[in-house]
Amino acid sequence: RTDSDRLWAALMEMATLGATAKGGVNRQALTELDRQGRDLFIQWCRAEGCTIRIDNIGNIFARREGSDTNAKTVMAGSHLDSQPTGGKYDGCFGVLAGLEVIRTLNEHRITTKAPIEVVAWTNEEGCRFPPCMMGSGVFTGELEFDAMMARKDADGVSVSDALDAIHYRGSDEVSPSEIKAYFEPHIEQGPILEDTDTTIGVVIGALGQKWFDLTLTGLEAHAGPTPMHLRRDAMMGAAEVTQALNRIANEHQPHGRGTVGYMALHPGSRNVIPGQVKMTLDMRHWEPDALTAMGDAVAAAIEEICQRHGLTYELTPTADFAPEYFDKACVEAVRQGAEKLELSHMDIISGAGHDAIFIGRVAPAAMIFIPCKDGISHNEAESATPSDVHAGCNVLLHAMLEAAGT
Amino acid sequence: RTDSDRLWAALMEMATLGATAKGGVNRQALTELDRQGRDLFIQWCRAEGCTIRIDNIGNIFARREGSDTNAKTVMAGSHLDSQPTGGKYDGCFGVLAGLEVIRTLNEHRITTKAPIEVVAWTNEEGCRFPPCMMGSGVFTGELEFDAMMARKDADGVSVSDALDAIHYRGSDEVSPSEIKAYFEPHIEQGPILEDTDTTIGVVIGALGQKWFDLTLTGLEAHAGPTPMHLRRDAMMGAAEVTQALNRIANEHQPHGRGTVGYMALHPGSRNVIPGQVKMTLDMRHWEPDALTAMGDAVAAAIEEICQRHGLTYELTPTADFAPEYFDKACVEAVRQGAEKLELSHMDIISGAGHDAIFIGRVAPAAMIFIPCKDGISHNEAESATPSDVHAGCNVLLHAMLEAAGT
Ligand SMILES: NC(=O)NCCC(=O)O
Ligand SMILES: NC(=O)NCCC(=O)O
Numbered sequence: 001r002t003d004s005d006r007l008w009a010a011l012m013e014m015a016t017l018g019a020t021a022k023g024g025v026n027r028q029a030l031t032e033l034d035r036q037g038r039d040l041f042i043q044w045c046r047a048e049g050c051t052i053r054i055d056n057i058g059n060i061f062a063r064r065e066g067s068d069t070n071a072k073t074v075m076a077g078s079h080l081d082s083q084p085t086g087g088k089y090d091g092c093f094g095v096l097a098g099l100e101v102i103r104t105l106n107e108h109r110i111t112t113k114a115p116i117e118v119v120a121w122t123n124e125e126g127c128r129f130p131p132c133m134m135g136s137g138v139f140t141g142e143l144e145f146d147a148m149m150a151r152k153d154a155d156g157v158s159v160s161d162a163l164d165a166i167h168y169r170g171s172d173e174v175s176p177s178e179i180k181a182y183f184e185p186h187i188e189q190g191p192i193l194e195d196t197d198t199t200i201g202v203v204i205g206a207l208g209q210k211w212f213d214l215t216l217t218g219l220e221a222h223a224g225p226t227p228m229h230l231r232r233d234a235m236m237g238a239a240e241v242t243q244a245l246n247r248i249a250n251e252h253q254p255h256g257r258g259t260v261g262y263m264a265l266h267p268g269s270r271n272v273i274p275g276q277v278k279m280t281l282d283m284r285h286w287e288p289d290a291l292t293a294m295g296d297a298v299a300a301a302i303e304e305i306c307q308r309h310g311l312t313y314e315l316t317p318t319a320d321f322a323p324e325y326f327d328k329a330c331v332e333a334v335r336q337g338a339e340k341l342e343l344s345h346m347d348i349i350s351g352a353g354h355d356a357i358f359i360g361r362v363a364p365a366a367m368i369f370i371p372c373k374d375g376i377s378h379n380e381a382e383s384a385t386p387s388d389v390h391a392g393c394n395v396l397l398h399a400m401l402e403a404a405g406t
Numbered sequence: 407r408t409d410s411d412r413l414w415a416a417l418m419e420m421a422t423l424g425a426t427a428k429g430g431v432n433r434q435a436l437t438e439l440d441r442q443g444r445d446l447f448i449q450w451c452r453a454e455g456c457t458i459r460i461d462n463i464g465n466i467f468a469r470r471e472g473s474d475t476n477a478k479t480v481m482a483g484s485h486l487d488s489q490p491t492g493g494k495y496d497g498c499f500g501v502l503a504g505l506e507v508i509r510t511l512n513e514h515r516i517t518t519k520a521p522i523e524v525v526a527w528t529n530e531e532g533c534r535f536p537p538c539m540m541g542s543g544v545f546t547g548e549l550e551f552d553a554m555m556a557r558k559d560a561d562g563v564s565v566s567d568a569l570d571a572i573h574y575r576g577s578d579e580v581s582p583s584e585i586k587a588y589f590e591p592h593i594e595q596g597p598i599l600e601d602t603d604t605t606i607g608v609v610i611g612a613l614g615q616k617w618f619d620l621t622l623t624g625l626e627a628h629a630g631p632t633p634m635h636l637r638r639d640a641m642m643g644a645a646e647v648t649q650a651l652n653r654i655a656n657e658h659q660p661h662g663r664g665t666v667g668y669m670a671l672h673p674g675s676r677n678v679i680p681g682q683v684k685m686t687l688d689m690r691h692w693e694p695d696a697l698t699a700m701g702d703a704v705a706a707a708i709e710e711i712c713q714r715h716g717l718t719y720e721l722t723p724t725a726d727f728a729p730e731y732f733d734k735a736c737v738e739a740v741r742q743g744a745e746k747l748e749l750s751h752m753d754i755i756s757g758a759g760h761d762a763i764f765i766g767r768v769a770p771a772a773m774i775f776i777p778c779k780d781g782i783s784h785n786e787a788e789s790a791t792p793s794d795v796h797a798g799c800n801v802l803l804h805a806m807l808e809a810a811g812t
Contacts, residue, residue, distance in 0.1 A: 190631025207630060211676065222783060223665035223688045224613060224757030225596025228656055230781070235666050236652055242645035250634055259629035260641050261676045263669060270617065270667045270686035271758075272784065280676035282629045351630030352677075375636070377628060378678065 002397050003107075004390035007100040011389065014040065014080070014096065015088040024380025025088055029081035029123035029134075030058070030162035037080045038168060041095065041120055048102050050118075054170025056145065057138040058122040058163050061174055064102050066115040066404060072180035074112070074404040076101060076396055077119030078355060079135070083127050087382020089187045089372065089389075095120045097185045097393040101400055113405035114180055121355045122168075128153045129162075131319075136355035140176055140362045179363035181330050181403040184356035185392045186367060187384055191375030192348060199391050200338040201348035201369030204331050206357045207255065207284035208291045208323035212298075214241065215314045216306065220267060220275025231273055232310040235265060238277040240309075244301035245281055248294050255286035256294060257351060286323050286349055324357040327364035330403070334366050337398030343391050368395050408803050409513075410796035413506040417795065420446065420486070420502060421494040430786025431494055435487035435529035435540075436464070436568035443486045444574060447501065447526055454508050456524075460576025462551065463544040464528040464569050467580055470508050472521040472810060478586035480518070480810040482507060482802055483525030484761060485541070489533050493788020495593045495778065495795075501526045503591045503799040507806055519811035520586055527761045528574075534559045535568075537725075542761035546582055546768045585769035587736050587809040590762040591798045592773055593790055597781030598754060605797050606744040607754035607775030610737050612763045613661065613690035614697045614729035619722045620647065620708065624715065626673060626681025637679055638716040641671060644683040646715075650707035651687055654700050661692035662700060663757060692729050692755055730763040733770035736809070740772050743804030749797050774801050 017036045018027030027033040038060060042052055045062035053061040063073070078094025098118030105116065121139070126132030129151045137143030149160040163169040188194075193201050218232035242260045249258030259282040266276040281298065285291035299315060306313045338345035348369055350357070359365045370392040373383035423442045424433030433439040444466060448458055451468035459467040469479070484500025504524035511518065527545070532538030535557045543549030555566040569575040594600075599607050624638035648666045655664030665688040672682040687704065691697035705721065712719045744751035754775055756763070765771045776798035779789035 188631060189628045190633070191627075191636045192631070192633065195636065209630070219780075220785070221597075221781060222595045222758055223667055224615070224663065224690055224759070225594060225598070226663075226757065226781060227596070227598065228652070228659065228663065230597045230601065233652075233665070235648060235669070239645040239648035239652075239666075242641060243649070246634070246639075246642055246645075253634065257630060257632070257634065259639070259677070259679055260645075261629055261671070261678050261680060262674050263641070263671050265667070265669050268668050271665070271688050272667045273665055274667060282677050284630055351632065352628055353630070374625075375627060375632060379626065 002100045002104045002390065002393045004386060006103060007096060007389060007393050008386050010096045010099065011088060011092060014092050018082065020085065020380055022380040024382065025082045025086050026084050027082045028084060028128040029125060030159065030166055032166065034081055035166035035168065038120065041080060044099055045118065048106055050102065053172035053174055054168060055139065055172055055174050056170060057135050057148065058168040058170065059135045059139055060120045062118045064105065064116045066112045068113040071114035073115045073117045073178050074180050074400050075117045075119055075182045076184065076400060077121065078184050078186055079121045079124035081123055081125050083125050083378045085380050087377060087379060089382055089384045090377050091124055093187060093389060094185045097396050100393050101397050104397060110406060112401065116400060116404060124355055129159050133353055133355050133358055136358040140358045142358050142361065176362035182356060182359045182363055182365040183330065183396055183399050184354060184367045185396050186354060186369060187372040187377060188369040188375065189352050189372065189377040193369060193371035194375060196346060198346045199343045199370065199388055200345035200395055202331060202335045202338060202345055203326065203350050203367035203369055204347050205323060205325040206350035206354065207257065207286055208288060209319055209321040209353065210283045210291060210295050210317065211319035212281040213316045213318055214279050214281055214302065216277045216311050217313065218275055218309065218311045221273045223271040223273055226273060233273045234277040234311055235274040237305050237309045237311045238263060238279055240305045241302055244305065245298055248297045249283065252285055252290050252294055255349065256290065257284040284351060288322055291323065321353065324360050326360055326366040330364045330366035333399040333402040334368050334395060336402065337395040340398055341394055343395065368392050408506045408510045408796065408799045410792060412509060413502060413795060413799050414792050416502045416505065417494060417498060420498050424488065426491065426786055428786040430788065431488045431492050432490050433488045434490060434534040435531060436565065436572055438572065440487055441572035441574065444526065447486060450505055451524065454512055456508065459578035459580055460574060461545065461578050461580050462576060463541050463554065464574040464576065465541045465545055466526045468524045470511065470522045472518045474519040477520035479521045479523045479584050480586050480806050481523045481525055481588045482590070482806060483527065484590050484592055485527045485530035487529055487531050489531050489784045491786050493783060493785060495788055495790045496783050497530055499593060499795060500591045503802050506799050507803050510803060516812060518807065522806060522810060530761055535565050539759055539761055539764055542764040546764045548764050548767065582768040588762060588765045588769055588771040589736065589802055589805050590760060590773045591802050592760060592775060593778040593783060594775040594781065595758050595778065595783040599775060599777035600781060602752065604752045605749045605776065605794055606751035606801055608737060608741045608744060608751055609732065609756050609773035609775055610753050611729060611731040612756035612760065613663065613692055614694060615725055615727040615759065616689045616697060616701050616723065617725035618687040619724055620685050620687055621720045622683045622712065622717050623719065624681055624717045627679045629677040629679055632679060639679045640683040640717060641680040643711050643715045643717045644669060644685055646711045647708055650711065651704055654703045655689065658691055658696050658700055661755065662696065663690040690757060694728060697729065727759065730766050732766055732772040736770045736772035739805040739808040740774050740801060742808065743801040746804055747800055749801065774798050
């Protein structure tokens, strides 16, 4: 069993770096605070006798050797960077649970066959430097190194410069082919475990995602003198597209999701009919065919709505991720861990993107979810209980031991 | 007949003050440019032998005496201030058409029984200092003088200070009881005259208006991990309210109008379900009962929508104007003018607020509309033809002569 208090203490100490007044964390990728978090993590790992490798995008790998010198590594990890108004658990829980596994193995003088490695991926959040999951994306070849190095934050600072400024541009070459299995513990960031009173989510994969930018253009006109039948009201189009996206997501249950999170009206004056609306569409589904069908249905709805309201439109894809189905053996190792520990558990699908999704494309991977209060994350109010954190870490220990052998 | 070229030249000269690169005008209320416009107008009026009065809110009255010293005055006017990206005609057309009537009477040495007066109301647009129609509102007692004096622009400058800075705080006492009839020529600011190929709109009144601010509050949550049935998506509420407002306006045709011109999503991130949406509702109708019914129907729809989506809401009225029915005799004078001049004309209802609406509450009033290109105003692209401008001015001449007597 892992040490509940030790893990909790590590989480709380890490959370002091960038602590916000409202009890959250602001420790964005490649900032001075991120450097402090990385330094602390490395210091803790070195104290456990780990060797440290840092790759060209700043991903940190802390290694505990196994008895079989030919064996591939069993890895656990997540990320240490946070949203600007983030919480204490999103990311840190996965990294520090991995550290706690190593501490536990050391404490009980357990030697695994395969080496154990804990990884902290660079810039998972993507809020300072888009896109998200940058470190794991470069590591797996899903994102192009040079292009990522050139990405700039709002102040014009590049990833390359920020990486140098905190001295985390490494030269160690770490290859996905070294990975035997990758496990990522994470808070669910959704309400399902809490809603069903379940401690462990056995994550069998992740929803595919299709993101679009949509611009609807009509005719800006005075709200008073313009009769309803002579309008080309872009906001009417935006309202109907929002409803269509929702209806289509509801028609593709239980896995469909449809969200309009951003909308900007031009000119945005209370007595002017909007001539233009810019909005975003976020669609997700578990089955590739259903995700394609949702995208097609939304595109057809936009066409019909725009024709009816005399609008023109521009629909631009901004992200397109296939659903990820995690490795059956890794998933089973998580499930067995929960079983042995007699923890309530359920199979669950991640609705959000995670580093594990990129890793899963090049190596066997799975995730372990624990509940978070009200399903809230990316929010200073993010909260998880010590007992759930402990349970998730113990499941990780079991899964890693199963994969690494003793 | 009025002089088409002279009126057009006056309009174009006035439009040089605050001329924008895109062919529009930026001459906002109580600015240095507004002062120049006012000075030019007064200079032109003095050259025609008019006496000038300026009241405590800076409204300018230019008077040409009549033969009957006991008679009340027949007034024409509108406003000289513009929107920040306004056009050449909105407001100026009405004031300068009034001036052109005086020039024509002088040219033909016609003495009217009643005195003729041309008025330029202060701050009709309300864009620098809300609300709109400030000068006519104070003049008629619809708006409170002290409260208006204290209104500040975005830089913190008060109406009182701005009025002093351009030396247009007057001490002349002008009373609504002096008015025999008030006529306001204006561009339609809508598409109806153009759509029906009509030159003159005989304005029989104006739609009543109900404005609201609406805040919908749900629960901010991650767009991926949150299933559709566990959401409290404020944007879904906003989309349905937008559609309900539209449907209700369409159920109250031909006079109903419903517009959502402003909407702000919180946090406004593409992969976050909006926890809060702030939006505006603009409803208009010709019949008081129908306007009340629209307001009630929208309020009921909001209640039902919010209940269904698990949202709370706050609905705050921000404006409530009764419909205005113009004086029958004034309207008939406009209609007869168009008839005599053999101009195509139709009865029309103003969808927008105008100074004439406040004046109509305390004295006989009517308006004369001419077409504007594509129904567009509050836009640098605002456009009207010399022939329509001339036609509108001639109808004003006839209506004023009818009301003033010769
Ligand atoms: N885990 C997480 O918040 N990922 C962000 C990308 C997404 O919207 O799924
Ligand atoms: N004429 C005009 O644009 N008035 C503004 C107030 C309104 O929206 O009716």
